[in-house]
Structures are given as C-alpha cells and as structure tokens.
Amino acid sequence: MTSAPPLPSLERRPTAGSVARSAMGEAGTGVALLALVAVFTLAAPKFATAGNLTNIATEITLNTMLAVGLTFVILVGGIDLSVGSVMALSAVVAADLLTRKDLSVTTAVALAVLVAVAVGMGCGLVNGFVSERWRVPSFIVTLGMLNVARGAALEYTNAKTRYDFPQGFSRFGTSTLLGIPSLFWIALVMVAVGHLVLTRTVFGRLVFAIGSNEEAVRLSGHRTSVVKVAVFVIAGFAVGIAAITYMARLNIASPILGGGYELSAIAAVVIGGASLSGGKGSMIGTLLGACLLGVLTNGLLLMGVSDFQRQMITGGVIMVAVVIDHYRDRLAARLG
Template identity: 55%
Template sequence: MDPAEDRDRRGISVRSIINSAGIGLALIALIIFFSVFTEHFLSPNNLTNILTQITINMILAVGMTFVILIGGIDLSVGSVMAFAAVVAGKAITLPGLGPVELIILATGAGLLAGVACGLINGLVSAYWALPSFIITLGMLNIARGAALHVSDAKTIYSFPFAFEEFGSMLLFGIPVVFLVALVLVFIAWFILNRTVFGRLLYGIGNNEEAVRLAGHPVFWYKVAAFAICGLTAGIAAIVYMARLNISSPIAGIGFELNAIAAVIIGGTSLNGGRGSIIGTLLGAFIIGVLANGLILIGLNDFMRQMITGVVIIIAVILDHYRAKYMSR
C-alpha cells in the first residue's frame, strides 16, 4: 500500500473514532449532570423508564439513518407509524381468530403498511429525481389522513393479553421492547458495515454518479433505503401498540423530528455518505436522557421543547464543522 494512502486511511479512522468518542462523552456528561442535580435519575425504575421511552425513537432513527446516508430525508415516519398502528389495530381486533393468529396477522399487516409507504416514498422520489423532503412531506399528510380514515378517527383498543404482556415484559430488568430495538441496531450495523449493499449506500451519499457509472442500480438502492425506513416505522408501530395497548390515529406526531435529531446528533451528515448506526444509537440515548432529565428537574413541556430545539440546532452546526474537519 502507498504510504500516503495508508496515512489517509489511518487519519480517517482516527477522526471516526474521535467523532464517536465525542458523542459518547456528551452522553456521559448529560448522565453525570442529571445524576448530580436530580434525586432519582439513577434509580432502577427511572433507568428502566429511559430505556422504554427511547425505544420507539431508536427504531425510527435506525431507518432514518439509511435514508440520510443516501442524502435523503423522511418526514413521514411519524404518520406512517400511526397508519401502520391503525392497520395492525384493525387486524388484531378481528373476530373469530385466536390470540396467536391475531398477533401474527396484526404484526404482518403493520409491517406491510409501513413498507408500502416507504416504497412509495422511494419510488416517487427516485424515479422523478425529486427532493425527498417534499415527497415525504406529502406522505406525512397522506398517511395521517389514511390513519384517521381507516380508524374513523377513533382509538382502537382491547388487544390480546399476550400482546399487552409483551409490551411490559422485563428481562433481567431490561424492557424486552428495548432489546428488540437493540437487535434491530445490530442488524442495521451489520448491513451497513459488512455488506455490499451497505457500502453502496455510503457510496451513493458520497458520489451517486460514480456508483451509477460503476454499473450499480442506484435507483433500486435508493428505493430500498426508503423501504427500510418504512419497515422500521412499522416495527415502531407494533412496539407502540404493545407498550400502550392502543392504536391511535394521532400517534407519532413530531416523532420524525426526534428521529432526525438522533441521527444528526449521532454524527450522520445531512449531506449523506457519512455516519454510523452506533452514532445513531448514542444520539437516541442523548435525546432520551435529555428529555427524562429535564422532566425530573421540573421543567414544563414548553421549556423542554425549546431546549430540545436548541440541541438540534447545535447538532446541525457541529455537523457543519465536523464535515469540514473530516474533509481535510
């Protein structure tokens, strides 16, 4: 290997480590701050609450990472989650079937609804080369309207007991739904770091034309990224139902903003081509710890929203300087 190339590769590796370490240090600093200034932050019950509360955002952020890596964005995941939850809720309350059949049917229906919305986002955006934020903004309204229409604007409830029990189950003190999210993070990490598909997603974000000239079907890779994002919205819908034992057509409002925030705070560039799923995991933890800690301090909803907004803006500014540093 050429010595200059070796130095460059080692330099990029060191910068990546520094970037991930910086996010981890920020999370540790938040934990220390809230541990000192609040009484119950490190209590077992509160730690369990944090893990439970960040689960849905973590799942949505995993899918959002795939989309942002190719230089896109999905503003519809909150509404798609609500639509998938309503579809699954309708399926799980059908008469004449046993609990196991209902749970399988509902899970499949919810995941299919999420994937379908993601495919539409990807196909329209990629085929006509339109900005994804416009297409997904349209899907945001379509999915929300569909959720309200399918449910007749009513909350769906009365799920099988086994389904409800899953949402509150603990394994060695850790919520099972959080463990599901962790498995999803591992799968996403493997895809992005150990498969050709994942490497090509990075390549599309860095230089789409180069990937196309190399003979790869960029169109289908972009569609697949949005389909994965839709799939994770469907998974989040099932977890949401299991946790709260309801399917509400107004669920997920603003969830897309938290998912985007977790991805950007985690170091994934809005321009695409750079980022990691581990960073997204840490970003989701930062969002969750911040929200929980601010509640324990006693801040009202308005102040919490303001502080979260400031954190998002700071993260985008840091992403700007991080991009300049990584390009050296």
C-alpha cells in the same frame, strides 16, 4: 490521448478521514451522553435509580427504531418526514387484526405484525419510487406522504382510537428481560442488524458510496436508484415494527399518534454524527443520539423543567450538533 481516470472501487479501504469522521462522531456523542448522565445524577436524586433507568430505556425505544430506518435514508442524502404518520396508519390497520375474536392470539399477533410491516414498507416503496422515478426531492415526496398517511389513518378509523388488545400482547409490551424492557431489546437487535448491514455487506458500502458521490457509483455500473428506493423500504420496515411496539406498550392504536416523531428520529441520527448531506454516519452513533435525547428529556423532566422549555433546550442541542458536525468535517478532512 490520455486515458480516463479509474473509477472508484467499492472494495477499497476507508480513508483516514472517513474513519476519523465516524470515530469523532460516535466519541463526541458518547462523551456528551456521559456528561449529561453525570449532571442529572447530581442534580436529580431520582435520575440514577433502577426504575428511572428502565423508564428511559422504554421511552427511547420508539425513537431508536425509527432512527435506525432513517439512518439508511439519511446516509444516501435523503430524508423521510412521513414516518410518524405512516406509523399511525400501520398501527390502526394492524389493530383490526388484533381485535378480531375469530383468531387465536398467536395468529392475530403474527398477522398484525406482518400487516403493520407491509403497510410501512409499502409507503416507503411509494416514497422511494416517486422520488427516484420523477427526480423529486425526498423532502417534498415524504411531506406529501405525511399528509396522505395521516388522512388515510383518520379515514380508516373514522378518527377513532382502537384498543382492547389481547392481554398476552399487552403483557409483552410491559415485560422485562434481565431488568431491561423487552421492547428495548428489539430496538437493540435492530441496531445490531443495521450495523452489520452497513459495515459488512455490499449494500451497506453502496449506501455510503451513494451518499458520498452518487455519480461515481452510477458510472461504475451500479443502479443507484434501486439502492435509494430500498433504503426507504427499510425505513418503512422500521416504522412497521415501531407501530407494533407502540401498540404493545400503550395498548392503543390512534390515528393521530406519531406527530413529531419524525423530527425526534432525525435529531437522533444527526446528533449521532450523521450528515444530512449523506455519506457519513453509523448505527452506533444513532443509538447514542437516541439515548442522549432520552436522557436529556428525562433529566429535564425530573428537574421540573416545563414542556415548552424542554422543547427549546432540545432544539438548541440539535442546532449545536449541526454546528459541531460542520467543524468535525473540516478537521476530519485535514486527516484525509
């Protein structure tokens, strides 16, 4: 009688193929980003100015935050289409606390942040639990949550926009630190923490392992369902922070905000080298993907390209990124 083959260990070193895929994903996005910067610097004289670079950092902040959370979800082979609507719901609920006159500014801001994060994480928990408990594809579950959260936001506010937040809160949204928008520093911290979690913790190794071979992870004694629910909760946390960031930056909370944000965030993750089938990607790649999209949008705007044309070009870039990812996988497989 032959013995069963040993189960894969989560502690083993990455294979040459996995290292190559990650390196090529980040390097490819980085080279494309530098090329875009060079092109727009030559084609649009105002592109490389300090003021415009600050604008780019501000513009990509929200997308980076949402993409950080979605990176965890995509790495396990899931998807979350509800982040834009959940961000709107988190924002309008938190806005009620920010506009209360019986609370000090510090207390109101602290409670608003906690509530926004709680709403985001709660919606993420529902997404993950329903998907795992009844084995429903996350695409379908989060599509449902997209409509539930949007409807809840409209019902909660009676379709009205909230505004008139404390001056200190709004002032922080437009402040800078070392010449960089303060809100973008928060996004960078989220990227750094996400990177450490994925590369330095057992949870991070489980996320990659589940995306690569969930059945092997389950047979080795790990509760894959817990990890898969947890990544949706993490995505919800990122959505809550993004909601507060939106409010601080624009001084409003609208029940219709966030439309299409999920597609931009998913695009940033994919352009950064992640695979929609799971098991491959990185936070550094996600950041580079968000930067590339931000630079592309800003540069095209400065060159006078219309909104419709920018959408077409951005969509084409995403399609090219997916095709490149296919051939990158084949090349990395040969190295593995």
